[in-house]
Amino acid sequence: MTAFDQPQVCDLAIIGGGASGLLTAIGALHGARDGLRLVILEPRLPLGHGIAYATRDPGHLLNVPAGKMSGFPDRPDDFLDYLLESGAFPDSDREALAARFVPRLHYAAYLRHRLQQAVAASPARLEVRGERVTAMAAGEEGITLQLASGPPLRAAAVAVCTGNALRPLPARGVSSLPAGRCIDAWEVEAVREIPADADVAIVGSGLSMADCVVSLAAAGHRGQVHVLSRHALLPLPHAAGPAAGYDPQPLLAMTLRQRVRTLRRHAAEAARHGIPWQSVMDRIRPLGQALWQSLSVQDQRRFLRHAVRYWDVHRHRIAVPVHASLLAMRAQGRLHLHRGRLDSAVAEGACVRLTAFDARRRPFQLDVRCVINATGVEMRAQAMRNPLLQQMLGSGIARPGPHGIGIDSTADGELVAADGRVEPRVRIVGSLRIGGLWESLAIPELRGQAAQAAAALAARV
Structure with missing residues (x-):
């Protein structure tokens, strides 16, 4: 340059x-x-x-297949061309690489x-x-x-x-935790350096959480992993299948409640024909901004208060292997999902004690070696x-x-x-x-x- x-x-x-x-x-x-x-x-x-x-x-991994990740609107295969030119994946031909989460x-x-x-x-x-x-x-x-x-x-x-x-960790006492006891999810090396036998709490259950679990597993982590979030919803996977054939344009004239009901109906209809619900969501992908801008101010507020997390898990999906790893860790009893709102984080000897409240405002505690902030984008x-x-x-x-x-x-x-x-x-x-x-x-x-x-x-x- x-x-x-x-x-x-x-x-x-x-x-x-x-x-x-x-x-x-x-x-x-x-x-x-x-x-x-x-x-x-x-x-x-x-x-x-x-x-x-x-x-x-x-x-x-990218959350979208390589064939859809071009950086330029007028060159839809540009990222795919780059991967082939650079020889990054010699074991994959063009068609296979286009569908790969790299x-x-x-x-x-x-x-x-x-x-x-x-x-x-x-x-x-x-x-x-x-x-x-x-x-x-x-x-x-x-x-x-x-x-x-x-x-x-x-x-x-x-x-x-x-x-x-990154959104700050929403808990009293976080600023007083000793060094190394509270780690941001985007500090990848710090996550990988967590002791293998340490119990860990990850606050947030979205895409950053999935990255943390992947990093811990790659580093040979053997401790318990507790995931705490307000809705306790894990990211959902992509799925291969036929495209959904419905017309999404009528959604633009509907209220938020009507849109939710209509999408559920389309998903049920697609399932009867062997089409995954992911294809239903993919149909509205090009209309994302128009769907938001066509909502009333009141419905936008309702979305932000009540529906945003459900939108996130259906819209921002993860690669199938990553999702499979999360499910496998849960089946093994190593990944625990807790629904609650974090209130405080206090150092207690060699542990960090997290206090949270469940949906009925009942308190519960988690004692871990360290806590990871994966609360997502501010x-x-x-x-x-x-x-x-x-x-x-x-x-x-x-x-x-x-x-x-x-x-x-x-x-x-x-x-x-x-x-x-x-x-x-x-x-x-x-x-x-x-x-x-x-x-x-x-x-x-x-x-x-x-x-x-x-x-x-x-x-x-």
Whole structure:
């Protein structure tokens, strides 16, 4: 990658070097005119190591088959082509590889490789800076970004691609636990280093929990694993089978309650014809954002209060081998599922004592060696412990998205300020758009947003 020496001014700044940031950068490089100066600002290098794809554990698999993971809307087989070109799976032909759930570590390498190719083919210049952006201000001359170290950077346009943040563990006393007794699920090496005979509690029963169980098993863990969550619902697997044939469009005119009843009816009808319920859910996959936006505000609130976890387990499914491992551990008596709300975590000698309340508000306790926070993605921008987002919200350059989720933006991703004014020089890409779109975490949504943001911002400069 070519670089320019410590620029004080650039044309396009991309804040974040995870999947959404790299896809935006690649799009900008492909459409750039001669002389475009592009900067990626990412404190955690190498690039591509956002929360989803930073893992080096080969047991952490993509939740979607390789054939559906292209980073580019106009090249649907691009990720598959990369895997074949790189020779990553010599034992699989194209058809078999397209249906395979491959380790996530390959996706970070794929994005970096495509970025390098885009740099080589583009007249633009790219610099990657291992910097954290702490503040943003909009002025007539551009968008000024304050960095954690060094002088500020002024950009003609900015893409905010900060990615996901882990939700804090919701328990009193967590901050007082000794080092090593409370581990974040995304700290893969720390999870693998848990003593093999230690009893462990994982708070949260979603995708991060499944990753933790896989890592523990690969490290030879023999202790008991307790999974505590409010609904005690494990992720569900993908399934092969015929496609469901119903028309999902009428769902858009229904209320939330009507949609749930209709989907249940379609699933029952599909089962009578030997079609798995997963095919019913796959039928509505392209309508995810439209389904959210067509709900009334009241129904969106009902969804967030009552239905979101049930949506998650049916929509965000896991690879069949991972699901089989979870079931096998439960059958062996090593994986225990507890339904309850965590209240406190206190160090008691060599143990951590967790106190929780079940659905009837009756207390129960778990005594374990350590606790793992797998509560999932934080959706409230003001709670993400990100200094840039806190400054943007505090200064009024941004405001929370609908229902207090993410950052507010227009339908095209342009930043909306606290007073309602639109800042077209700043585009939001990825999970921060979740309040307005709901479906804004997976690659199909990220690649579309990144392509749109790259084209719009490059055109401005």
